[in-house]
Amino acid sequence: MIRITGLVKEYQTGQGEIQALRGISLNIERGEFCVLLGPSGCGKTTTLRCIAGLEQPDSGEIVIEDTVVNSPQRNIYVPPEERGIGMIFQSYAIWPHLDVFQNVALPLEYRKEKLSRLQIRDRVGEALDLVRLKGLERRRATDLSGGQQQRVALARAFACKPKVLLMDEPLSNLDAKLREEMRSEIKQMTSALGSTVLYVTHDQSEALVVGDVVAVMQGGVILQRGSPQDLYNRPESLEVAEFLGEMNFIQGRKVGGELRGRHLVETRLGNFISDSTREVPVGEAVVLGIRPEDIQLCGEKPQANNTVAASIVHRQFLGNATMVELNSSGIKISARAALRSASTDLSSGAVFVVLDPSCLHLFRSAELKE
């Protein structure tokens, strides 16, 4: 549905040139909900705005539904108003001089297929129904709450029956409670309509909840693209692992094992076995990573591989779990323990930490950021 290849974009700033996009390629299938996830300044909004036609890349190609809409090399540029898209802006961009009905209706007045007044009224009614704003047609846009403005923005986009729906951090201006409510509603509405969606956010939990597919971006490149489960369970790089959820890292060196699977890694805490499927030759400097919830804590030394002694530094009660901060030979480890085990086994200061080999990720050390 959307095919992006090799998008490059540079910005001229006071400090010189900044490469906002360094070769972005991405495919989004019809009906797919794709999330672009990354920290601010990673280029995700620029990518979105290039697809909308609000900005132009320096090179690369953008195809929407078999039409090349932008290709600087071939001198093709279709302006935004002719791309047949819908977009939700971060500020919602509700026109303040119009009421709710007019905000949804205005773009419909300029459709290629000329709509009659009656058709427009029906389309607006349908859209407002969908976002549950029926009855507020004549409300001034300036008199709406943040959540309502968000709904108007959605209705406006839906009413256009767009080929693709672009969303630029749509929930970042809402408070936490409303945000959770709206994100599941957006997900429901778009899947009911079968919309193709590209959704930009910096919030990883949001990305995991709404996305069919998530692409993690950093520094103008896409690091990894996959289902939320894939990204969380099999991060391909340290950046992705760090960005999605928390992870403990231990530096070491591979001293034995096969090329992939069953790696033996030597670290300051001793030797560990990792079942990671990455290809790493023996002798290579590596980083081991494990998520806090994959760490097992025992009061007594268990009969298992990958066990190391540690002392509890600090405990944080979270309600449904306990975060335990541990220290082992000067290395900090955070573990997330289920409630019951935390209260019984962890009363003493010294515990044993078991790192399950199947949960122990392996990264090449060269990837470790300074």
Added chain:
Amino acid sequence: MSIDLRRDGRTPLFVLLVTLALVLGPILTTLWFSFRTGLPGFPSPYTLKNYFDALGSWKFYGVFLNTLELGIGTIITVLLFAVPLSWLLARTDFPAKNLWLTVLSVEIIIPGFLKAFAWILLLNPRTGMINVALMTLLGLERAPINIYTLTGISFIQGLSLTPPAVFMIISAFRAMDISLEESARVHGMRYGAIARRITLPLMMPALVAALLYYFVTAIETFEIPAILGLPSRIFVVTTLIFESTQPDVGLPNYGSASSVGVLLSVFSTLGLYFYFRTLRRANQYAVITGKGYRTREITLGKWKWAGMAFVVFYLLPALVLPFLTLVWASLFRYLQAPSLAALSLASLDAYTKIWDAAGPDVLKNTALLMVITATLVMSLSVLISWVVIRTGFRWKKALDAAAFLPHAVPSVVFALALAIFALTFKLPIYGTIFILIFGNTIKYLGWGTRSVNSTIIQIHKELEEAGQVHGIPRLQVLRRIILPLIGPSLINGWMWIALLALREVTMALMLYSTRNVVISTQIWSLWRADTAQAAALGVVLVIVIAAVWFSARKFLERHLVYSS
């Protein structure tokens, strides 16, 4: 809408070239002519004579010192009135603040020369009404106050620059984060200490910036020093330039005027440079976002009366007395000292003859000047501001600076440049209303672009992008979304510029001919011949200005809801 460089590459460049031509043309003309002698349009060698003559004469240094004294005297007066007024209107629960602000904004548009004329009637050393009254009351031999002095000029000038200064300082007060003061209070500091240790240091850059700005404005103005200084031969730089171009005896010396004009422009540009530097520091202290902004108003309590007294203390000399004086003067063929007995001599003759005084040509010229100038300035400003704010045009900073440059060139110098330009190239606009329109348009371009800049910044870019993305054609985005949003403030700016052009007298005098008389120059030339008639015209002008402005504000307040 954002202009796409690949597609609309030529528009910004075109705007830049037009602006540069308009702005730099006159400025370079002055510079060029300052190295020449004789009359424009005649051959002359290039020479440094003008500069040697100016810098080598004692008279010039005397005039320079006078100008400095005027500048300093003016800002002292402004400081005295504007700072307390701004504080009262920005930070306290002073009653009817909006009314006072409107009064002050009307005062900005009332021509300064009318106030100066009125003060002559009040304080000239022979017949000034206050002087005469004081002499009879106290049995004095000589008039106690002489308005024809540098102190007098500085005071009157300071009074009329106070309203714009109040608006400038109020916006600085409003930009200050109140929580900075609140945190001081919470941690145990008292009002006086907070004022000295927190508020004042934070406000200091903004105050210094305002004073620098009005110092430059003061040394650039012409009308008040001309009215109050020339009778006693007290010159400042602007009046010296005027004198060189329209001497009582001999030929006009445009070369000498140009060289002095160039020196003055360099001086005022320097002043504005420091103004911008200070402003940058002031902006570092300002709150960036409007989020959660609220003012904590200081409760005045019984001090309200002191505040009220201060407002009266300002408005009496700045507005009420001059206006009443004009009204009084308009009633008598020969000016009478105010008394009930004199009232029996009063007549409304001057008002019944007002159509003769401001004849159809004068009215037509004035209307042309106001309407065309305002329309040109606003159209150019929209183009310029659009390029500056909404495009990635490479030279947009240069464009913005070019549009502001006329601000740094005194009106006298600007008019001089236009005269030389038109005479040299024998342009047919010389002596017509169009040369005035031209001059006013360039002069107010700086103001226009500042105003449109801030309007466009306030309209979130995504509002137009939302239109574009959902398939609304570009022109329709402009018509259906942008114009409704910025329209009211464009009308506001248009009105303001029309009124500024109405009150403008400096360029109108410098470029005066019998064919381009406007109301301001008409009042000016009537003053000596028929004071009552000039006063009547002035009174009507003030009333019309105030009425138009009040009703316009009413109308715009209802429509200005989107911006801000």
